[in-house]
Amino acid sequence: MLEGAVIDRIDRRGKLMAIIGDDGRAIGVHLGMSGQVLWAAAGGRLSTDHVHATWRLDDGSRFVFRDPRRFGGVWMFASRDELPPWQSLGPDALKITPSEFAARLRGAKRPIKAALLDQGLVAGIGNIYADEALHRAGIHPLTQPSSLEPDRLERLGAAVVELLQDAVAVGGSTLRDYRAADGEPGGYQHAHRVYGRSGLECLTCGRGLSTARIAQRTTVWCPGCQECVQPVPDE
DNA sequence: CACGACCCCTGGATGC
C-alpha cells in the first residue's frame, strides 16, 4: 500500500491513525484491543506471528501491523477524509475546548460513561480513560449528562484533556499488548486510580471502589468521590 | 435518530 509515494504526514483522530502520502492517498490504522504498529531498522528483527500487513521503506527499514485478536484494522483510501471510520468520528478529545465538549455531551440520554465511550460524540476516550476522567472530575458514571451543570461538564472535558496529556507523556497504558512503535510499553497503568482496581480502596478517600457493567464495559468508580447528581432512569 | 444487546477473536489468568 502506498507504493511509490512519499509519506507526507501522520494524522490522528481519536484512536484512528492516518498515514498520508504526498499523493493524498491515506492508510488508516486502528489498533482495536490488541493491535500494534512496530518498526525496525534495516536488518532488524520483527515478530512475524499475527502480522497482517508489512510496509517496506526505501531506507530498508520496515513496519508491520500485528493484531492477535483482529479487532483492529487497516484501510487504504484515495484520501484521508474518505476513510470510512474517519468520517464517523467526532472531534478529537485533545483538540476540543471544554465548552465544545460539554455541548456535545449534554444532549445524551444515557449514562455519562456510555456517552464518553461514543466515538461519534468525542473521539479518543476508551474504557480506561473514561473511568479515570470521571474519577478526576468527581462524577458518578451513571449520571444523566443533562443533569450536570454546564461548568461540571466543562470540568470533565478539562479533566479528559489533562488525563490524556498525562498518559501520553509516559507512553500510554499497557495492560498486555500495547507497545509503542519501538516496542516499549507505556507507563500510565501505574497511575490508574480506579481502572483495574475494583474492590480495592480509593486512593483518594479510602472507601471501597464499586464495579458495574455500563455500556457493556466494566466500570469502576469511588462511591465517596464520585457524586451521582441524577442517574439515568431505570438505573 | 439514539440507544442497548450482541457479536467478532485470541490468549492469559484462574479454578477445578
Next chain:
DNA sequence: TGCATCCAGGGGTCGT
C-alpha cells in the same frame, strides 16, 4: 498437567 470458564485498551451491526 489438563481442561473449562471468564475476562480484556473496541466498535460494527441490528433490533427496538
